[in-house]
Amino acid sequence: MNTRTKYILLISGISAFGLSIYNKYNAFTETSFNPVEFEYAKVFLGIGILCVGLYFFNKNWRNVLSKIMIGAFGICLILNLYLVAQIYESRQIQNRLSEYHELDCEKITDRFKTDLKNNNVKYFSGGLVGSGKLSQNIKKYGIENFELGCQVYNNLECYNELVRSYLRKEYRY
Template sequence: MNSRTKYILLILATTAFVLTIYNHNNELTETSFDSIELKYAKRFFGIGVLCAALYFFNKTWRSLVTKIMIGAFGISLVLNLYIFPRVYKTVQLKKIYYEYSEIETCAEMEKRFSTDLKNGKLVYFQFGIGYDIELAKTLKEKYKIKTIGMGCIIQSEKECYNKLLNEYLKENHNDGIIDY
């Protein structure tokens, strides 16, 4: 195997490995961890590792095994790159949620609301059994407000933020979240 092929394999394998670990640790789908794409990416990565081991044990198969390694690591990388934007978006949303989860009082939430208003990064906390996709879409498109689904348990400090957000929309846009 020439040095160019070695570098290609090294880059493919390393990148696929790093993305597989990142996606595995951060992916959360609607029903579980490990989407179908990630499962296949892991399997192809495993095939690539198996072929790497075969490369050193059987000299007659080296040409074929090299091609299989490039294909397996390449497919694993492509599948991981397909998953990565969705996973990255979820990670960013978790970071935002974590920032707000540390705020415990309505007074602190009022300060945060004024900071968010100045920065143009408003958030709406959606409570209830179901997540209202249309509301989230409308708030994002019309006002550039991110929506975070909070589940069934209403948290008073986040409800305080929502009231401030609703008042802001009514005063400045003659529109309120309740109107949807």
């Protein structure tokens, strides 16, 4: 194996391992589910590590094993980078939601006026019944929908009522 291949394997293996550890502790807390991508990444990391061990014991297969290691560590790295992007997006959404969640009904009215000026109106759908095509329908009006699952917050309902009255007034919705 040449020096370039060794460095590629070392960098991709360490990066894949490091991101796997990062995702292990963050994917479950940020997304509250066990992503299937993480399970596949662990399998490919295991295959890569197994090939590293076999590389030192079987001299006849070194060329094939080095290619398998590059592929396994590469796939693991790509899957982990995908999960990092999902975690980042989830954190951004949570940060935006926390801004609104902490406001009472009076302050949220001021926030709605600011959002309306900035063309950044949001809708917070929640409750036991799914929102169906709500996201698609309100996107036509430049409104972003945040699905909260079963949770319903009174202050966000105040904001939603302002959005509904705005839609009725402006678009006869």
